[in-house]
Amino acid sequence: MQVYMDNAATSQRKPETVLKAMEQFFKEINCNPGRGGYELSLEAGRRVIEARAALAGFFSAEDPGQVVFTPNITVALNIALKGLLTQGDHVLITGLEHNAVVRPLTALSKERGVTYTVLPADSRGIVDPQAVIEAVGPNTRMIVATHASNVCGTIVPLEEMGKLAKEYGLYFVIDSAQTAGCLPLDFEGLNASVLAFTGHKHLLGPMGIGGFCVKKEVAERMQPLYEGGTGSISDREEQPGFLPDKFESGTLNTLGIVGLGAAVEYLRSIGVDKVRAKEMELTGKLLNGLRELPGITIYGPQDPRLQTGTVALNMHGIDNAELCYVLDQKFGIMTRPGLHCAPLAHKTLGTFPEGVLRLSLGHFTTEEDIDYVLDCLRKVCQALTA
Ligand SMILES: Cc1ncc(COP(=O)(O)O)c(C=O)c1O
Numbered sequence: 001m002q003v004y005m006d007n008a009a010t011s012q013r014k015p016e017t018v019l020k021a022m023e024q025f026f027k028e029i030n031c032n033p034g035r036g037g038y039e040l041s042l043e044a045g046r047r048v049i050e051a052r053a054a055l056a057g058f059f060s061a062e063d064p065g066q067v068v069f070t071p072n073i074t075v076a077l078n079i080a081l082k083g084l085l086t087q088g089d090h091v092l093i094t095g096l097e098h099n100a101v102v103r104p105l106t107a108l109s110k111e112r113g114v115t116y117t118v119l120p121a122d123s124r125g126i127v128d129p130q131a132v133i134e135a136v137g138p139n140t141r142m143i144v145a146t147h148a149s150n151v152c153g154t155i156v157p158l159e160e161m162g163k164l165a166k167e168y169g170l171y172f173v174i175d176s177a178q179t180a181g182c183l184p185l186d187f188e189g190l191n192a193s194v195l196a197f198t199g200h201k202h203l204l205g206p207m208g209i210g211g212f213c214v215k216k217e218v219a220e221r222m223q224p225l226y227e228g229g230t231g232s233i234s235d236r237e238e239q240p241g242f243l244p245d246k247f248e249s250g251t252l253n254t255l256g257i258v259g260l261g262a263a264v265e266y267l268r269s270i271g272v273d274k275v276r277a278k279e280m281e282l283t284g285k286l287l288n289g290l291r292e293l294p295g296i297t298i299y300g301p302q303d304p305r306l307q308t309g310t311v312a313l314n315m316h317g318i319d320n321a322e323l324c325y326v327l328d329q330k331f332g333i334m335t336r337p338g339l340h341c342a343p344l345a346h347k348t349l350g351t352f353p354e355g356v357l358r359l360s361l362g363h364f365t366t367e368e369d370i371d372y373v374l375d376c377l378r379k380v381c382q383a384l385t386a
Pocket residue numbers: 008009072073074075098100146148149150175177178198199210341
């Protein structure tokens with residue numbers, strides 16, 4: 001038996017409709033959108049427009065032009081941070097941020113004297129949005145918040161943060177890597193300046209495609225990270241200033257965009273609320289089962305209402321890297337140990353530098369999978385205490 005418990009890294013299985021849409025595009029179209037005057041190039045362009053519209057609908061962005069495609073969320077976040085922050089700006093971040101946020105900010109602190117404050121969180125990673133009020137200063141320009149921790153699943157109160165960002169006139173940048181596709185996200189309703197997403201996790205698309213939704217007035221002030229060919233206003237040497245071309249230089253990952261468009265349509269047909277309800281049920285089952293095992297420490301909220309299907313743990317008497325190896329080699333269970341590219345989150349949780357073993361559920365996880373994982377963990381616990 002094989003059980004995939006690494007959905008926080010990427011969702012391994014994809015809906016049939018995604019595979020079919022990609023195969024059809026690759027076999028029958030596969031021409032460059034916006035770069036040819038013939039029917040197949042125009043059709044490729046139409047597929048991109050359709051996917052853009054599907055994503056705009058999915059995230060409740062008013063205009064599909066506000067959806068910009070990038071290779072992944074790391075690039076999207078780099079564009080947002082490096083395109084908006086200037087000399088001496090101050091940023092507020094949560095203690096759960098991934099290196100996709102922390103490393104660009106660290107680079108910006110060296111290049112542009114940008115400073116940042118980590119908003120305090122409790123040992124479960126829960127952030128009190130009121131901390132924004134205490135940390136905001138005259139140079140504060142931006143709040144950057146992950147919607148949920150990729151280590152222990154803790155959900156961040158975006159709504160309250162978005163309100164405060166609006167009140168204080170700050171940019172609000174959301175990292176939805178761990179929640180887009182499994183928690184509802186309303187770009188306009190959250191007062192977000194930029195909502196960054198990655199296609200290959202809970203959105204159930206392929207790897208190599210992500211992007212962001214951006215407010216029009218924010219896009220005007222945001223500098224592009226790259227310039228180059230866009231297939232538009234080719235007589236000009238300067239980068240177009242309009243969306244989405246301003247931020248989409250070079251040939252797009254059209255195959256990935258087609259796959260992501262189909263994935264988003266699939267999720268809309270089911271309803272993210274239903275996806276979330278199932279995830280909560282299975283997360284509850286996993287947490288209840290883990291609590292009954294001897295020698296297991298669980299990190300994070302330990303409450304499916306306050307977290308995603310990502311659960312962090314350590315087992316007494318075995319290193320988490322070794323536990324990962326045993327689960328894989330002996331039982332066919334795929335997990336991720338260590339620091340998960342999020343040392344800051346581990347510092348918040350008190351699990352730095354040893355890290356944790358991460359079990360992350362996904363859309364295709366079943367009750368049987370959870371039973372099997374619990375059973376195997378029980379066997380490892382028993383072997384350690386025998
Ligand atoms: C919270 C968070 N942000 C950013 C990323 C980076 O995602 P990608 O590798 O798709 O750019 C991840 C992925 O691990 C993540 O979990």
